[in-house]
Amino acid sequence: MDEQITELFDLTKKLVNLESVTGHEKSCCEFLSGYLQNHGFQIELQPVTEGRANVFARLGEPDVVLSTHMDTVPPYIPASEDEEFIYGRGSCDAKGILASQVIAALQLKASGIRNFGLLFVVGEETLSDGARRANMMPAGSKFIINGEPTENKLAVGTKGNLRVDIRATGKTAHSAYPELGDSAIEKLLDVLGEMRQLPLPEDPVMGRATMNIGFIQGGHAPNVIPDSASAQILFRTVCPSVELRQKLEAILKGRCDYEFVRDTLPIMMEPIDGFETEVVAYSTDLPNLTRWGRPLLLGPGTIHVAHTDHECVKKSDLVRAVELYSRLVRELKNRV
Numbered sequence: 540m541d542e543q544i545t546e547l548f549d550l551t552k553k554l555v556n557l558e559s560v561t562g563h564e565k566s567c568c569e570f571l572s573g574y575l576q577n578h579g580f581q582i583e584l585q586p587v588t589e590g591r592a593n594v595f596a597r598l599g600e601p602d603v604v605l606s607t608h609m610d611t612v613p614p615y616i617p618a619s620e621d622e623e624f625i626y627g628r629g630s631c632d633a634k635g636i637l638a639s640q641v642i643a644a645l646q647l648k649a650s651g652i653r654n655f656g657l658l659f660v661v662g663e664e665t666l667s668d669g670a671r672r673a674n675m676m677p678a679g680s681k682f683i684i685n686g687e688p689t690e691n692k693l694a695v696g697t698k699g700n701l702r703v704d705i706r707a708t709g710k711t712a713h714s715a716y717p718e719l720g721d722s723a724i725e726k727l728l729d730v731l732g733e734m735r736q737l738p739l740p741e742d743p744v745m746g747r748a749t750m751n752i753g754f755i756q757g758g759h760a761p762n763v764i765p766d767s768a769s770a771q772i773l774f775r776t777v778c779p780s781v782e783l784r785q786k787l788e789a790i791l792k793g794r795c796d797y798e799f800v801r802d803t804l805p806i807m808m809e810p811i812d813g814f815e816t817e818v819v820a821y822s823t824d825l826p827n828l829t830r831w832g833r834p835l836l837l838g839p840g841t842i843h844v845a846h847t848d849h850e851c852v853k854k855s856d857l858v859r860a861v862e863l864y865s866r867l868v869r870e871l872k873n874r875v
Contacts, residue, residue, distance in 0.1 A: 543861075547638055547639065548625065550574075550641060550642070551635045552618040553570070554567065554570075554629065554637060555616075555625070556617055558615040559629070560613045560614070561664045562591070562610075564610050568609065571594045571659055579648065587668055591669075592661070593660045594657075594659045595658050596658075597655075597656040598654065599653045600654050600678075601679070601680045602654050602681050602682070602871070602872055603655045603656075603681065603682045603683075603684065603868050603871045603875075604657065604682070604683045605655070605657050605868065606685050606831070607633040607636045607640060607687070608633050608637075608669065609634075609637070609659050610664050610669075611628050612664050612846050613628075616628035618630065623855075626851040627850065627851075630850055630851055631839075631840035631844055631850050631851060632840065635857050636838040636839060638857065639686070639839060639857050640657060643862075643865045652872070656678060656680065658678075666800070666801060667801075667827045669824075670824035670827035673831070674831070677830035678831065681871070682833050682871045683833070684835045684864065684871075687821070687823050689819060689838050689842075690839075690840070691815075691839050691856055691860055691863055693808075693810065694818065695816045695817070695818060696744050696745050696818040697806050697818075698775040699777075700776060700822045701801070701802050701803075702771065702773045702801040702802075703772050703797055703798070704770070704797065704798050705791065705796070706767070706769040707723040707726040707730070707796075708723055709724075709765060709766045712764040714762040719764075721766075723766055723767050724757050727755070727769070727795065731770060734787065735752075739774070742805075744818060745777035745805055748774060748778075750772065750774050750775075754769075755768070756769055775820055775822070776803075776804075779804060780804075784802075803822045803827070805822075806823075806826060809835075811835075811870060813866075814863070835867065837863060837867065
């Protein structure tokens, strides 16, 4: 097997075996900093919160930057493999992508290409705090190639997201005498039911916006009227969220406490000749990296296994991604 292909697979497994659930990316940051420095890259750490930092590696003054995230969703699942796949948490989203970008960068460096960089951020799976920090420290690049699982197709559109957290309050009482209490759970269910009936916008390219009630909690026991209940709801948006937010506030005001904790715009991107394209339904760090150049999105793996207990990535897709990243960097540098 080719030496760099072996290194690609080994690097993917090493990264998967570094537990880096959001908020715990330190070991991954330290490993990548040392690895890339040993390969001749200039390393800059971008502090985000205590013990957490983005890794920016450069050769010269970058025109093009390859980027993805170091963090994963829980729980940690160590790496395993067979002849066709590498398995484990982050294998698809996004440590296999990260490894492909690193090996592509080593190939570009070996061929004499300079003035490009690598940006690996924390916090993508929650609030994109790493990307927002990076956007305060732009490198002057003209293009940023973000990595997410796109099945090695160049994404020409990504949905945005709008997250709203809701908290209902009531009054406890014995369940045999509900008239003496005020059920927070029933209040919450009422507003969630109305939210589910909202007509969601559609876009001819992006498709239809969607809603997911991803988290609910509340109450104390079956025989107690609950005095508190909460929920977290995520909308995948296809247009600016102003109108949707207004409709949600009309439902929620005076009935529940609420907070819009994340609002990410959808993005349309340009196709490039010779690259297969698609539209993806998820959002990325790109809306928070606006000062790093014109955005592109491409990566190995399928989003359909990301965040699952059987997360995996095809080894052949990783190899293909290295070639695509290398070709894309060369193509974009020719445009500078």
